[in-house]
Amino acid sequence: MNDAVEVTLRAVGVLAAFLVLPLLVGQTEHKVMAHMQGRLGPMYAGGFHGWAQLVADGVKFVQKEDITPAAADQRVFRFAPAVALVPYLVAMAAIPLSPDVVAADLPASAVFVLAVTAVGILGTLMAGWASANKYSLLGAMRAAAQLLSYELPMVLAVASICLAAGSLSLSGIVAAWSPWWLVLQLPGAIVFLVSAVAELQRPPFDMPVADSEIVFGAYTEYTGLRFAFFLLSEYAGIVVMSLLFAVLYLGGWHGLASDQLGWLWTLLKGFCIAVVVIWLRVAWPRLREDQLQRLAWLVLVPLALAQLALTGVWVVVAA
Amino acid sequence: MTALDVAFAAVGLVTAASGLLAVTTRHVVHAALWLVVCLGAVAGCYLVLGAEFVALVQLLVYVGAIVVLVLFALMLTRAPIGANPDISTGRLHRVLAGVLGAGVTALLAAALLPLAGPAVERRDTSTTQLAEQLFGTWVWPFEVLSVLLLVALVAAMAVSRMTRPSVAAEPAVTGEDGVA
Numbered sequence: 001m002n003d004a005v006e007v008t009l010r011a012v013g014v015l016a017a018f019l020v021l022p023l024l025v026g027q028t029e030h031k032v033m034a035h036m037q038g039r040l041g042p043m044y045a046g047g048f049h050g051w052a053q054l055v056a057d058g059v060k061f062v063q064k065e066d067i068t069p070a071a072a073d074q075r076v077f078r079f080a081p082a083v084a085l086v087p088y089l090v091a092m093a094a095i096p097l098s099p100d101v102v103a104a105d106l107p108a109s110a111v112f113v114l115a116v117t118a119v120g121i122l123g124t125l126m127a128g129w130a131s132a133n134k135y136s137l138l139g140a141m142r143a144a145a146q147l148l149s150y151e152l153p154m155v156l157a158v159a160s161i162c163l164a165a166g167s168l169s170l171s172g173i174v175a176a177w178s179p180w181w182l183v184l185q186l187p188g189a190i191v192f193l194v195s196a197v198a199e200l201q202r203p204p205f206d207m208p209v210a211d212s213e214i215v216f217g218a219y220t221e222y223t224g225l226r227f228a229f230f231l232l233s234e235y236a237g238i239v240v241m242s243l244l245f246a247v248l249y250l251g252g253w254h255g256l257a258s259d260q261l262g263w264l265w266t267l268l269k270g271f272c273i274a275v276v277v278i279w280l281r282v283a284w285p286r287l288r289e290d291q292l293q294r295l296a297w298l299v300l301v302p303l304a305l306a307q308l309a310l311t312g313v314w315v316v317v318a319a
Numbered sequence: 320m321t322a323l324d325v326a327f328a329a330v331g332l333v334t335a336a337s338g339l340l341a342v343t344t345r346h347v348v349h350a351a352l353w354l355v356v357c358l359g360a361v362a363g364c365y366l367v368l369g370a371e372f373v374a375l376v377q378l379l380v381y382v383g384a385i386v387v388l389v390l391f392a393l394m395l396t397r398a399p400i401g402a403n404p405d406i407s408t409g410r411l412h413r414v415l416a417g418v419l420g421a422g423v424t425a426l427l428a429a430a431l432l433p434l435a436g437p438a439v440e441r442r443d444t445s446t447t448q449l450a451e452q453l454f455g456t457w458v459w460p461f462e463v464l465s466v467l468l469l470v471a472l473v474a475a476m477a478v479s480r481m482t483r484p485s486v487a488a489e490p491a492v493t494g495e496d497g498v499a
Contacts, residue, residue, distance in 0.1 A: 118383025
């Protein structure tokens with residue numbers, strides 16, 4: 001019976017983190033972007049600096065009519081948001097905040113997180129095809145091409161880290177982390193960050209949802225709660241990728257008083273990466289489709305391969 | 320009958336059912352989506368049998384990349400929403416496919432059933448063991464397979480590059496009905 005209680009508690013904990021952290025990142029995006037552009041951002045909802053803006057947005061989304069286009073493939077159209085959202089929920093369960101604060105400590109959690117997040121792209125594809133809308137279809141095709149290209153450098157960058165740590169488990173990677181990695185794994189870290197932003201289809205890699213060309217890509221026909229689920233999956237994706245970056249490259253819970261405050265360090269490092277991801281959106285214009293593919297295949301893949309070779313040599317020499 | 324047996328039976332059932340649906344549906348994109356369920360359930364089978372890493376790679380490669388490529392290719396064609404009667408096959412083809420499927424099943428059963436002992440014992444396969452097998456015992460088949468894939472890749476590129484000038488040189492050939 002005790003096991004059941006513990007499993008329930010862990011699941012509830014992951015769900016709570018899944019619902020709170022993306023909202024926190026979303027609110028940070030509102031405020032950080034606003035201040036970078038000399039604006040104030042939301043100021044009214046909730047009173048203090050508009051802290052409840054996204055809660056109000058959520059209430060608004062719930063009240064909206066749930067429309068499925070008449071020409072759409074009804075079942076696939078309705079199911080797509082769940083396929084986009086659930087993988088990030090599952091991935092979040094495997095990311096450790098400290099040796100104790102982890103919902104499911106898997107032996108190959110680094111591969112697990114990559115494998116699970118790769119499934120999320122199917123949601124975008126299903127949405128784009130089932131909408132029966134040419135903009136949606138174009139958006140889904142762009143998304144598929146982009147995500148397939150950036151999957152490879154990302155997996156290679158993570159492979160390099162796993163090689164250096166001699167472990168496929170995220171906890172094991174943090175345990176093996178040393179400050180030297182900040183230098184030796186720097187190319188891999190950059191490759192990982194760029195591919196993560198591209199996987200999330202965030203600016204400057206937001207070709208699949210380019211509003212000036214194809215309305216909102218695969219999500220054009222969605223309204224209400226289903227649209228909110230797609231938005232939530234984007235922000236949950238930022239949380240997952242930022243935490244993953246903190247765990248893989250920044251040493252996770254290493255820091256002052258890491259025995260007690262380890263989880264806080266991981267969250268703090270992840271939050272800083274999330275702010276960088278937001279910053280990229282404000283700082284760079286959108287890449288064109290050909291520039292996007294060129295970057296993936298001619299810059300990131302060779303860089304990731306070179307990093308992998310470097311790590312391999314280093315591991316063999318050091319061993 | 321342990322919980323693992325039940326779990327294995329469940330994922331096996333899902334695999335078989337989704338595989339059947341994938342080949343019987345007339346919706347061409349639905350077929351690809353049922354294939355996703357089928358391949359995901361195969362990953363579940365590996366997981367239940369204790370090969371965690373194989374299951375994850377199955378998910379990463381097949382669901383995350385190969386089916387995405389299939390869907391991408393379908394989107395480049397005119398995959399319509401709704402049933403497509405064109406993708407049906409004639410009766411002779413169905414019978415032939417049934418015979419062929421039964422033959423493969425019989426062959427596999429003949430090869431595998433004698434190997435099945437009385438008690439099915441579940442052993443966790445660690446990633447280290449897997450790597451030792453893959454890069455030790457099976458390294459040559461592994462390398463030959465990768466060379467095969469490389470040859471296929473280069474050949475695909477060569478085919479796509481070499482057909483282009485001939486099409487450009489004779490544009491009238493592309494449309495037999497004269498519309499072109």
